Amino acid sequence: MLLNVDQSNPELESISSLQITTKVNNNKMASKKIRTAQIRLMSSHQEVYEPCDDSFALVDALLADCSNLLKHCPALCMEIGCGSGYVITSLALMLGQEGLGVNYIATDINPHAVSVTRETLNAHGVDAELIITDIASGLEKRLAGLVDVIVVNPPYVPTPEDEVGADGITASWAGGENGRCVIDRILPVADHLLSEKGWLYMVTLTANNPSEICLQMREKGYASRIVIQRSTEEESLHIIKFWRDSDIEVFKNEKVMTEKSVPARLMDYVLTQFPLFSFWRSSDSDNKLIQRNPVHTDLDAKDLLRIQFHPVSHSLQSVRYENFDLWGTLGIMSFCYKCS
Amino acid sequence: MRLLTHNMLSSNIKGVTNGFPLRIEAEKVVEKTVEMNPDFLKKMFDKIQWKAFVDGSRAMGFTELPEEVDSSVLESDEFLSRFHHALLELHLEEGALVCPETGRRFPVNKGIPNMLLHEDEV
Incomplete structure (x- = not known):
């Protein structure tokens, strides 16, 4: 199951600031010790x-x-x-x-x-x-x-x-x-x-x-x-x-599944997991996998949130976020979270 | 240069198929005491080519390593301390590393091996 999500969600916007805060803290910690x-x-x-x-x-x-x-x-x-x-x-x-x-x-x-x-x-x-x-x-x-x-x-x-x-x-x-x-x-x-x-x-x-x-x-x-x-x-x-x-191989081989809407309750759960996500950059060689958000503003068009569920148990398998502009010259920025 | 590094170095000359181990010609060997870490030694034990290591240590004047070993020796503190000494505390300060196939000498000066090749060796 695959879906695109409106990027205007405030939870999403907070990701980058959260990550930066962590880095600053690390630096402070490091410079002390x-x-x-x-x-x-x-x-x-x-x-x-x-x-x-x-x-x-x-x-x-x-x-x-x-x-x-x-x-x-x-x-x-x-x-x-x-x-x-x-x-x-x-x-x-x-x-x-x-x-x-x-x-x-x-x-x-x-x-x-x-x-x-x-x-x-x-x-x-x-x-x-x-x-x-x-x-x-x-x-x-x-x-x-x-x-x-x-x-x-x-x-x-x-x-x-x-x-x-x-x-x-x-x-x-x-x-x-x-x-x-x-x-x-x-x-x-x-x-x-x-x-x-x-x-x-x-x-x-x-x-x-x-x-x-x-x-x-x-x-x-x-x-x-x-x-x-x-x-x-x-x-x-x-x-x-x-x-x-090893997850890279999984994503390489994964196929695009049909898009379906997900209950709001489940979406909330997914968004609460964001602090756990690690940032990593990547891009799909298979263009089919890159689904741009269809919502109208410029910013939305650059972002994609892709959430994958287990086909049988419907448990959350992975969340993937891609931003096509966040890193400017670098092209695509994405992160991925895989649930065990 | 430590024997740990010696054990990881091969002759890189073009066309050489069996460039390991490099034979040590020792002119000056120095000892520098460092703290022992048994976990590191146990980790490296599997990676070390033992014969090259023993031959290298002899060339540097240390003869207290057994010719043949298996993993049971790691239980012995005495062995670990000799292994530690040979692997990390002996330094080839001046001398050369000799390619076993071509006899080409790679100089070691101030503890630093020079593995740069001449144009016709690349």
Whole structure:
């Protein structure tokens, strides 16, 4: 059973504000108890990318998700492209070290960057295994399926192709066409290295077409959500978190069922469940599944609430909300809640 | 570079089919004490290729690991502390990792292996 619901319901409008409140609280909590790398302790080198808005946004995303990360109990965490070491150092400060059963690996193609990362880690009293290599070359065979958390601030700036992977600092930002050249090489490697419960956090720029990246990852079975969206003078950054989600397969295969109205009482029940929903982004490859709300205002036309019931027991199976404009440039925003 | 990392590294040269394990040439080994976490050790035990690990630890001067093991050794505190020491406390500071198939040496300087390939190796 499938239905579309009028978006003017005040309960629905409160979702985004509720989510934001939670994030703010998390940040406050995090800033009280949890340390990140300090700029005054950072090492530097003229050929190494210094922590900038993108690095700060990635660390802020990790902070915002810190309580989840701590519960996740990762054994192996990895940074691909560690640069100055700001991110891997912050992660190690957040999640702890060997005594807590957490170990870190960081790679960079730039030998100067790896040396700077070593100094930054030392200055903060934390440790990680460092390797000078291209993405994860040399690790792919034996590290497959073992990494629980991967963080990446890739070279995402659109540039001529011949600047990609160049010597020195250029490699830290040169991303080729649409800034996707290195990103598109990293994604399959990350998929290969991540454990069953593995999470990937990645910085993207609007020019990288993040919604397409999410779709690509969805085809590999990953759900995703934007942890932080931040616009600076020069760029609009999205920090996206990916995780394997068996539900993705379910939605891929699901068929559109007939639309029927649902008793108001049941609708009320559904709406009371909203605080439980987690946000995640996705889009259907099968256009038939995307049902736009037929109600007349512009806003309504962008939203869809799709509720699925069990065909026999009529119990609530899943709720799915999609908004085609909420994230502006990103296209479709949606979240999904599956009842057990 | 720890033996944990050594156990996860293979030669990445184009055309090499059996690039694991890399043979360790140790010039300088340092020890750094870290806190032990038995759960982590138990988790990693299944993932470690034991022969490569024992050979690696010997190349770094540590000879107290048994040649053959099964999961029953995890009951022994003595084993766990040796395993912990070899896996996480020994660091190859200076030396090289040698590809078992081609003999190509990947240098390790200041504890950092350099796995970058030359153009004709990619």
